[in-house]
Amino acid sequence: xxxxxxxxxxxxxxxxxxxxxxxxxxxxxxxxxxxxxxxxxxxxxxxxxxxxxxxxxxxxxxxxxxxxxxxxxxxxxxxxxxxxxxxxxxxxxxxxxxxxxxxxxxxx
Amino acid sequence: xxxxxxxxxxxxxxxxxxxxxxxxxxxxxxxxxxxxxxxxxxxxxxxxxxxxxxxxxxxxxxxxxxxxxxxxxxxxxxxxxxxxxxxxxxxxxxxxxxxxxxxxxxxxxxxxxxxxxxxxxxx
Numbered sequence: 457x458x459x460x461x462x463x464x465x466x467x468x469x470x471x472x473x474x475x476x477x478x479x480x481x482x483x484x485x486x487x488x489x490x491x492x493x494x495x496x497x498x499x500x501x502x503x504x505x506x507x508x509x510x511x512x513x514x515x516x517x518x519x520x521x522x523x524x525x526x527x528x529x530x531x532x533x534x535x536x537x538x539x540x541x542x543x544x545x546x547x548x549x550x551x552x553x554x555x556x557x558x559x560x561x562x563x564x
Numbered sequence: 565x566x567x568x569x570x571x572x573x574x575x576x577x578x579x580x581x582x583x584x585x586x587x588x589x590x591x592x593x594x595x596x597x598x599x600x601x602x603x604x605x606x607x608x609x610x611x612x613x614x615x616x617x618x619x620x621x622x623x624x625x626x627x628x629x630x631x632x633x634x635x636x637x638x639x640x641x642x643x644x645x646x647x648x649x650x651x652x653x654x655x656x657x658x659x660x661x662x663x664x665x666x667x668x669x670x671x672x673x674x675x676x677x678x679x680x681x682x683x684x685x686x687x
Binding site for chain 1: 601611614661664671675679
């Protein structure tokens with residue numbers, strides 16, 4: 457089955473930029489979506505279709521997707537951005553939705 | 565305001581069954597595809613089932629195929645998940661999640677989630 461690999465953790469100082477990668481075979485040919493999950497809460501979509509932001513999501517959140525890697529970038533990181541982040545795609549070979557392994561973002 | 569409220573979780577013995585429900589409000593439920601997504605304690609997200617707005621298209625991952633059955637009642641604005649032959653590996657918080665409107669199944673993302681209901685499979 458299709459696998460999306462994310463780094464387990466990313467640490468970043470306030471005001472700096474966090475980059476979270478999502479690696480998968482030819483993921484650039486798929487639509488990638490990103491979810492933020494704060495402790496004890498349900499996931500919230502922060503980026504869809506590689507780089508679109510839902511209303512209410514700050515412009516600090518952006519995405520890119522090419523080749524075998526999709527990336528979620530959080531600029532000017534704030535304490536409230538501390539959460540787990542998951543990428544998600546549809547795998548047409550298995551007809552399944554696939555989530556990445558997840559990345560815990562820690563704000564130093 | 566979109567609301568999704570799951571219920572029906574609890575403690576069940578291995579081999580047992582459980583039926584989860586998700587009550588939807590704040591939007592026209594019958595026009596949206598829906599999913600169940602689960603999260604084992606301390607683990608990541610795992611997609612569990614998909615059902616189209618009419619119920620005509622249903623999909624499962626291999627991990628639950630043949631054991632779980634998703635259904636919906638558009639007249640009652642409700643989504644269901646019948647879970648049979650449960651094992652310890654099914655222990656998780658189960659979320660219902662709405663597919664964003666006007667998205668094809670192959671590019672769909674989940675724009676609203678409930679708060680989840682905990683299912684614990686243990687003797």
